[in-house]
Amino acid sequence: xxxxxxANEFTKMRxxxxxxxxxxxxVGVVALTCVTFTAPGFLxxxxxxxxxxxxWLLAGLALAVxxxxxxxxAVLASRQVDMEHQGHGxxxxxxxxxxxxxxxxxxxxSMGALVAGATLAQSALVVALGRAVGISVDLPLGPWLGYTTxxxxxxxxxxxxxxxxxxxxxxxxxGLGLGVLGVxxxxxxxxxxxxSAHLLPPWGYYAVATPVDTDxxxxxxxxxxxxxxxxxxxxxxxxFLGVTRMFDRQxx
Amino acid sequence: MGAVRAEFLxxxxxxxxxVVIALPVMAVVTGVANTLFSGxxxxxxxxxxxxxxxxxxGLxxxxxxxAVLASLVWRVEHQGxxxxxxxxxxxxxxxxxxxxxxxxxxLALALQVVLVGGVTVAGKVAFDLPGFLPPRYLxxxxxxVVACVPVVALQSALSMVMRSFxxxxxxxxxxxxxxxxxxxxxxxxxxxxLPYGLVGRATQLGTGAFADGGGVGAxxxxxxxxxxxxxxxxxxxxxxxxxxxxxxR
Numbered sequence: 001x002x003x004x005x006x007a008n009e010f011t012k013m014r015x016x017x018x019x020x021x022x023x024x025x026x027v028g029v030v031a032l033t034c035v036t037f038t039a040p041g042f043l044x045x046x047x048x049x050x051x052x053x054x055x056w057l058l059a060g061l062a063l064a065v066x067x068x069x070x071x072x073x074a075v076l077a078s079r080q081v082d083m084e085h086q087g088h089g090x091x092x093x094x095x096x097x098x099x100x101x102x103x104x105x106x107x108x109x110s111m112g113a114l115v116a117g118a119t120l121a122q123s124a125l126v127v128a129l130g131r132a133v134g135i136s137v138d139l140p141l142g143p144w145l146g147y148t149t150x151x152x153x154x155x156x157x158x159x160x161x162x163x164x165x166x167x168x169x170x171x172x173x174x175g176l177g178l179g180v181l182g183v184x185x186x187x188x189x190x191x192x193x194x195x196s197a198h199l200l201p202p203w204g205y206y207a208v209a210t211p212v213d214t215d216x217x218x219x220x221x222x223x224x225x226x227x228x229x230x231x232x233x234x235x236x237x238x239x240f241l242g243v244t245r246m247f248d249r250q251x252x
Numbered sequence: 253m254g255a256v257r258a259e260f261l262x263x264x265x266x267x268x269x270x271v272v273i274a275l276p277v278m279a280v281v282t283g284v285a286n287t288l289f290s291g292x293x294x295x296x297x298x299x300x301x302x303x304x305x306x307x308x309x310g311l312x313x314x315x316x317x318x319a320v321l322a323s324l325v326w327r328v329e330h331q332g333x334x335x336x337x338x339x340x341x342x343x344x345x346x347x348x349x350x351x352x353x354x355x356x357x358x359l360a361l362a363l364q365v366v367l368v369g370g371v372t373v374a375g376k377v378a379f380d381l382p383g384f385l386p387p388r389y390l391x392x393x394x395x396x397v398v399a400c401v402p403v404v405a406l407q408s409a410l411s412m413v414m415r416s417f418x419x420x421x422x423x424x425x426x427x428x429x430x431x432x433x434x435x436x437x438x439x440x441x442x443x444x445x446l447p448y449g450l451v452g453r454a455t456q457l458g459t460g461a462f463a464d465g466g467g468v469g470a471x472x473x474x475x476x477x478x479x480x481x482x483x484x485x486x487x488x489x490x491x492x493x494x495x496x497x498x499x500x501r
Contacts, residue, residue, distance in 0.1 A: 021422050028429045038437040071425055075418040172417040184278040191286030
């Protein structure tokens, strides 16, 4: 049943223009990260390990992801759920054996796979472009993979939140407004001490996951608390399952 | 005038006021919070506060906020049988497009008024800055509102064509990214030719950020206003031509 329901969601996505939206997310993040290439002296120091060109690029990625992702995740969740509100899809699915909570979980599985793939693609594309402009020093694989994994977790938790909001509130303004609010919370999180960014889930965790910082002396590698991001993922999953089970018990 | 009044009447039942208040207030709160957490007073008084609030606000949130407002203004036309009623209207397509643009410009003005009010209150209450916001930022605010006009005209056109509420907002975001990219790396003329780049430039006016020289000269103000009016004319003409060709559905 799950497999057919997921396949059905992918079929619905064709008319929702999900592919261009996911592409916008990837291109937006990569384009903003590429602004790093225009920094004075960056292209002259691609061979210098002391200049840490990959860390600069990672800093660019860590700035671009929270600026672009919250709004587009809100748009993706909104598009995916709005059709059920418009066409009485909740009732149709319920009489077909797919309860509202189940439908939300199916939507999360199908769109979540695309969100995770897009996040992975952003990271890989930035590495490929870094190589293309001639960065020859060793890629800091650990921080890069750690950040990519952490951002996949944060993006998925945020997407799940937007999915629940869109399912509960048919007015799309609320979901999109929350997305815009998220950009501000993320920005505020970057300027706060790390402990206080923990208090602003899930947006504050973009700042928690940031693996580099810049100061007057250049770029500094950090040791992000990945355990916090893992905790966010676990709590997010439990809340999502709990709320969608509640949807199952409510009348459509 | 009747078309504009009708649009304002439709606004009454939308949640546009929430956006108009929440968006600039969030920008001010974020700018103030970051300044407070840094543990420093605004080094250059009002200028630093303006810089901290408006530079980021102009790069992304303003564009996205205008896109949301445009979607809200057109939402009613896509519901029920309202689209067919619009197709059977007595006023010309140009007047419909202009009326929507005027209403959205009024909302952009309201956004800026709330922003200026918020910065003033934050400067006095949070940082006890002397005097009030310098008049040059009122002039900059006026330029920002004028620079918002081509953006709202373009977003209005997109919301007219797209029935989805969220899709035009999704278009605005890469538009804003392109605007930022052109501001930072592209030729100056190109950033003025893109509505999203133009509004970005207007919000940086007088701040010294990115391509801005830091001054508010007559030449740059006239250039920005001329570009905004020219872009608006082009977008409104295009939207009118599209509305002329669409039919009932």
